[in-house]
Amino acid sequence: MITPLHSSLGDRARPCLKKKKESGWAWWFTLVIPVLGRLRAQTIMKARLKGAQTGRNLLKKKSDALTLRFRQILKKIIETKMLMGKVMREAAFSLAEAKFTAGDFSTTVIQNVNKAQVKIRAKKDNVAGVTLPVFEHYHEGTDSYELTGLARGGEQLAKLKRNYAKAVELLVELASLQTSFVTLDEAIKITNRRVNAIEHVIIPRIERTLAYIITELDEREREEFYRLKKIQEKKKILKEKSEKDLEHRRAAGELLEPANLLAEEKDEDLLFE
Amino acid sequence: MLEGAELYFNVDHGYLEGLVRGCKASLLTQQDYINLVQCETLEDLKIHLQTTDYGNFLANQTNPLTVSKIDTEMRKRLCGEFEYFRNHSLEPLSTFLTYMTCSYMIDNVILLMNGALQKKSVKEILVKCHPLGRFTEMEAVNIAETPSDLFNAILVETPLAPFFQDCMSENALDELNIELLRNKLYKSYLETFYKFCKNHGDVTAEVMCPILEFEADRRAFIITLNSFGTELSKEDRETLYPAFGKLYPEGLRLLAQAEDFDQMKTIADHYEVYKPLFEAIGGNGGKTLEDVFYEREVQMNVLAFNRQFHYGVFYAYVKLKEQEMRNIVWIAECISQRHRTKINSYIPIL
Numbered sequence: 303m304i305t306p307l308h309s310s311l312g313d314r315a316r317p318c319l320k321k322k323k324e325s326g327w328a329w330w331f332t333l334v335i336p337v338l339g340r341l342r343a344q345t346i347m348k349a350r351l352k353g354a355q356t357g358r359n360l361l362k363k364k365s366d367a368l369t370l371r372f373r374q375i376l377k378k379i380i381e382t383k384m385l386m387g388k389v390m391r392e393a394a395f396s397l398a399e400a401k402f403t404a405g406d407f408s409t410t411v412i413q414n415v416n417k418a419q420v421k422i423r424a425k426k427d428n429v430a431g432v433t434l435p436v437f438e439h440y441h442e443g444t445d446s447y448e449l450t451g452l453a454r455g456g457e458q459l460a461k462l463k464r465n466y467a468k469a470v471e472l473l474v475e476l477a478s479l480q481t482s483f484v485t486l487d488e489a490i491k492i493t494n495r496r497v498n499a500i501e502h503v504i505i506p507r508i509e510r511t512l513a514y515i516i517t518e519l520d521e522r523e524r525e526e527f528y529r530l531k532k533i534q535e536k537k538k539i540l541k542e543k544s545e546k547d548l549e550h551r552r553a554a555g556e557l558l559e560p561a562n563l564l565a566e567e568k569d570e571d572l573l574f575e
Numbered sequence: 576m577l578e579g580a581e582l583y584f585n586v587d588h589g590y591l592e593g594l595v596r597g598c599k600a601s602l603l604t605q606q607d608y609i610n611l612v613q614c615e616t617l618e619d620l621k622i623h624l625q626t627t628d629y630g631n632f633l634a635n636q637t638n639p640l641t642v643s644k645i646d647t648e649m650r651k652r653l654c655g656e657f658e659y660f661r662n663h664s665l666e667p668l669s670t671f672l673t674y675m676t677c678s679y680m681i682d683n684v685i686l687l688m689n690g691a692l693q694k695k696s697v698k699e700i701l702v703k704c705h706p707l708g709r710f711t712e713m714e715a716v717n718i719a720e721t722p723s724d725l726f727n728a729i730l731v732e733t734p735l736a737p738f739f740q741d742c743m744s745e746n747a748l749d750e751l752n753i754e755l756l757r758n759k760l761y762k763s764y765l766e767t768f769y770k771f772c773k774n775h776g777d778v779t780a781e782v783m784c785p786i787l788e789f790e791a792d793r794r795a796f797i798i799t800l801n802s803f804g805t806e807l808s809k810e811d812r813e814t815l816y817p818a819f820g821k822l823y824p825e826g827l828r829l830l831a832q833a834e835d836f837d838q839m840k841t842i843a844d845h846y847e848v849y850k851p852l853f854e855a856i857g858g859n860g861g862k863t864l865e866d867v868f869y870e871r872e873v874q875m876n877v878l879a880f881n882r883q884f885h886y887g888v889f890y891a892y893v894k895l896k897e898q899e900m901r902n903i904v905w906i907a908e909c910i911s912q913r914h915r916t917k918i919n920s921y922i923p924i925l
Binding site for chain 2: 391394395398399401402403409410413414444448449450451452453454455456457458
């Protein structure tokens with residue numbers, strides 16, 4: 303049914319519309335697609351409904367796949383963070399050990415920094431159509447601190463370097479997991495929003511339009527039927543009227559019966575019998 | 576130099592020797608260490624240190640107390656004591672004390688050179704320099720553009736000048752790897768110090784020379800150990816060994832050819848002083864070579880106090896105090912990081 307654009311009472315008088323939260327004329331468009339009530343429109347609408355439903359199912363599948371991956375990543379993040387805590391503690395302690403034996407080498411190390419030895423490459427991973435960034439580390443260049451602690455504490459420094467290298471690798475992995483986590487979260491929200499939009503807005507709209515078309519068609523059919531009936535009645539009346547007329551004229555004798563070829567006994571035109 | 580120096584020693588240096596022995600008596604004992612190890616937080620540690628000779632040295636520190644603050648305060652204290660000794664000393668004790676500061680000066684100079692080359696601000700580096708190694712021309716370092724400039728303008732005035740001349744010609748200062756430079760400077764410093772002590776003769780030579788010889792041998796061993804697997808070639812390695820000590824000259828030649836730890840151990844087994852040290856490595860405590868060397872150094876330094884009328888007491892005191900500082904910092908780190916498994920791996924002194 304088409305609801306009128308304005309009403310003095312507004313939505314309050316129409317209980318079926320009271321639950322609509324939006325106001326203004328925009329929501330009216332969401333109720334029903336403006337379309338003429340034709341049969342062709344009905345087939346079109348049916349096709350659209352089918353399309354919407356298929357779309358909704360596909361999106362739901364995508365959302366499920368993304369959620370599955372999301373949970374896996376979450377589990378991995380928790381594990382990596384726990385491991386990170388342990389590794390950092392180890393590394394901090396080995397720093398203390400190295401300081402004990404080698405003295406204070408921090409300024410030398412900080413001053414000699416020029417190029418990064420561990421670098422990161424960004425790669426792309428695809429999950430159900432969502433691209434996730436993945437970071438991979440690689441080593442480049444030689445160790446410029448090879449000779450630090452040559453006279454004191456070389457062993458502890460080597461151990462320290464190893465521990466912190468492990469920590470850096472773990473950090474890179476954690477970074478990659480966390481970016482995937484955030485990207486997936488966004489993607490899942492968007493997909494779910496779409497699914498909900500189709501399910502609660504588009505499909506009902508199409509269904510309502512279909513219902514409207516069907517009612518229009520029914521009404522038209524009823525109209526036709528009514529018209530037919532009226533025409534029949536009128537025809538009947540006309541027919542009765544003309545028969546009555548005929549009776550009268552026959553009775554008045556004005557009307558000459560046309561010669562009935564079959565009924566006549568004698569035919570004047572026949573010369574010979 | 577003088578026979579019967581016992582007669583004349585106290586005239587010039589008696590006061591300072593008495594002072595240094597008093598300071599030595601206030602080093603932390605085993606009981607103090609046991610108390611410190613049982614602390615749960617750094618605040619407890621501070622309270623325990625207040626009962627020792629350290630007193631209220633941490634009283635002005637704001638919260639939170641960190642290990643680096645403790646370290647800086649202790650170092651300031653040691654510096655103060657050392658400056659007092661130096662200011663009140665006469666020749667030849669003052670030259671001896673200057674020699675002691677040379678090792679810190681070498682570290683500071685390397686730091687400054689590096690900083691100047693990288694165009695870092697001098698103020699930041701000055702803060703990081705070791706206070707015992709201060710010399711007057713430090714602030715002027717940033718004027719120099721290249722290391723040779725640095726040498727000609729500034730380092731020529733410091734006591735380090737002869738060491739630079741020993742190592743290399745001035746032109747070669749540019750290309751040399753900083754670490755190699757540091758080690759070469761240290762080698763020539765040790766050699767000069769050794770000659771000075773030997774020429775002084777008397778009890779000082781008797782006490783200081785074994786200590787310095789041990790230092791030279793220790794450097795040779797550690798450099799060899801740490802250069803396995805690096806790009807340091809054998810010839811380069813040989814130039815870093817000081818030219819004195821028990822290992823000189825055959826041991827050093829053998830060490831230069833060593834390829835791994837076991838070969839080093841067999842070389843050490845020839846010398847009956849080092850044989851038990853190498854055997855003590857590993858075991859239950861997980862001691863490394865450096866740990867056993869530290870212990871031996873502490874032993875020798877403590878023995879130096881058994882003789883009187885020599886300058887070795889000053890050297891020994893400073894070294895022992897440094898070791899004590901390292902121990903306290905180690906215990907403090909273990910406490911603050913809550914990693915108490917190795918808290919007992921400090922080196923006990925008394």
